[in-house]
Amino acid sequence: MSDGPKGNQWRTLDKDLNRISQVETATQYIARPLVAPGISLAFIVLAMLAVSFFFGQQPASLIVVAASAFGAYMALNIGANDVANNMGPAVGARALTMGGALVIAALFESAGALLAGGDVVSTISKGIIDPASVADPRIFIWAMMAALISSALWVNLATYVGAPVSTTHSVVGGVMGAGIAAAGMSAVSWPTMGAIAASWVISPVLGGAIAAACLAFIKANIIYQDDKIAAARRWVPVLIGVMAGAFATYLALKGLKRIVSIDIGAALLIGAVVGAVSYVLTAPLIHRQSEGMENRNRSLKTLFGLPLVFSAALLSFAHGANDVANAVGPLAAIVHAVEQGDAAAKVAIPVWVMVIGALGISFGLLLFGPKLIRLVGSQITKLNPMRAYCVALSAAITVIIASWLGLPVSSTHIAVGGVFGVGFFREWYMERRARQNSVGGSMGMRVAAAERKRRKLVRRSHFMTVIAAWVITVPAAAAMSGLIYMIISAAVV
Structure with missing residues (x-):
């Protein structure tokens, strides 16, 4: 006689095992959203431990350790929010997969920060606060700490609601708010703040206009030509040369400050040479690549x-x-104030601070970046490689023009403004063609208001969310920073 389970017992056992497997599946489903925050917390803790190892025997080391934790938190948020603007168009156009974009961005962001990142940073964010008003090192440290915490919190909140915002503007708002809380309204350089406020309009409008003009050129000279392939052979190498020249100029002006200082004239000359060489090299390659291609947009x-x-x-x-x-300027300022005992207007950035920034950006991008990459790349308006090319080119050209005119601009606002510019240009172009194709404005060709709204190529909800986030970034970060400064000051007195 067998001692094993009988038929009913087997069925009961199967049910119990099925319940256990469902519990395991539910546990994995619930735990999945906690993986990224857990890794982020581990990174912040490791940064604190590493810094405490180097500063453990020094006075006021707890301040530096705490600041390094908030600096790591800030870097994570930069990776989650700011970097999406560079990769979004390429992913939306399907020139890069999400995984490929994350890897490329992590590598090149880190390389830019460590190899060519500025070795000196303004501790008061481009002259917003009068250094004399926060000359007391203790006040200065708490003000920079408040600025660091508030800007990180604001960027985190913006990422959560799906709004790409300017990290630099968040830091500007944080420094301004802490400065006002510490020394009053007179401590703020309001002309500087006025110039920064003007950039809220200048950056996206200029970026959008250049992206739209580029797309108009491509449509007129390539897309709507009878022989698209012949037109592409003629113009694509030119466009690649323009892009290469623009990026060479852009990098010479903005990306190589640590290696060599280059003025606008020399940068333009470098760009012209690189653009000409790129044209010569790519013309035969484009000709060879286009052989046998069908005469179609694909x-x-x-x-x-x-x-x-x-x-x-x-x-x-x-x-x-x-x-x-x-972004890591406030952390560098705190380290300098702790080590030297003074509040300097400009300080050198220690290598370990840049390492925290570079690694934090990479982790933030890999863990949280896909959300805003999808928003910028595909949810605002539909992008293809030609449209995304226009967005990327407008980002480089706009920075060059702004540098030449001495205007403060935001790379975030430029890139997203380029996406909006491409989308709104397509809307205008489609309506224009529809009017041209209509026969005498007959009733049969007119489009109802509801249908016209449905045909909009830019999602208005995302447009309004992004614009609202841009407008309130500086005042929101400033208000948070002022409140945090008062809490810190009250706690340490």
Whole structure:
């Protein structure tokens, strides 16, 4: 006689095992959203431990350790939010997969920060606060700590609601708010703040206008030509040369400050040489690649794919070189104040601070970046390689023009403004063609208001969310920073 389970017992056992497997599946489903925050927390803790090892025997080491934790947190948020603007168009145009974009961005952002990142940063964010008003090292340290915490919290909140915002503007708002809380309204340089406020309009409008003009040129000279392939052979190498020259100029101005200082004239000369060489090299390659292609738009998308990948990588390198230093500036300022006992207007950025910034950006991008990459790349408006090329080119050209005019601009606002510019231009162009194709404005050709709204190529909800986030970034970060400064001051007195 067998002692094993009988038929009913087997069925009962199967049910119990099925319940256990369902519990395991539910546990994995619930735990999945906690993986990224867990890794982020581990990175912050490791940064604190590493810093405490180097500063453990020094006075006020707890301040530096705490600041390093908030600096690591800030870097994670930069990776989650700011970097999406460089990779979004390439991913939305399907020139890069999400995985490929994350790897390229992490590598080039880190390389830009570590190899070409500015070795000196303004501790008061481009002259917003009068250094004399916060000359007391103790006040200065708490003000920079408040600025660091508030800007990180604001960028985190913006990422959560799906709004790409300017990290630099967040830091500007944080420094301004802490400065006002510490020394009053007179401590703020309001002309400087006025110039920064003007950049809220200048950056996206200029970026959008250049992207729209580029798309108009491509439509007129390539897409709507009878022989698209012949037109592409003539113009695509020219466009690649223009892009290469623009990015060479952009990197010379913004990405190589640590290696060599280059003025606008020399940068333009470098760009012209690089652009000419790129044209000579790519013309035969484009001709060879286009052989046998069908005379259709899908063939054109293939020719723009590779330049788009290179543009995304170069934008990430320049962003790492230019913006990371601004973001970790308050941390560098705190370290200097603790070590030297004074509040300097400009300080050198220690290598370990840049390492925290570079690694934090990479982790933040890999863990949280896909959300905003999808938003910028595909949810605002539909992009293909030609449209995404226009966005990338406008980012480089706009920075060059702004540098020449001495205007403060945001790379985030430029890139997203380029996406909006491409989308709104397509809307205008489609309506224009519809009017041209209509026969005498007959009733049969008129489009109802509801249908016209449905045909909009830019999602208005995302447009309004992004614009609102841009407008309130500086005042929101300032208000948070002022409140945090008062809490810190009350706690340490």
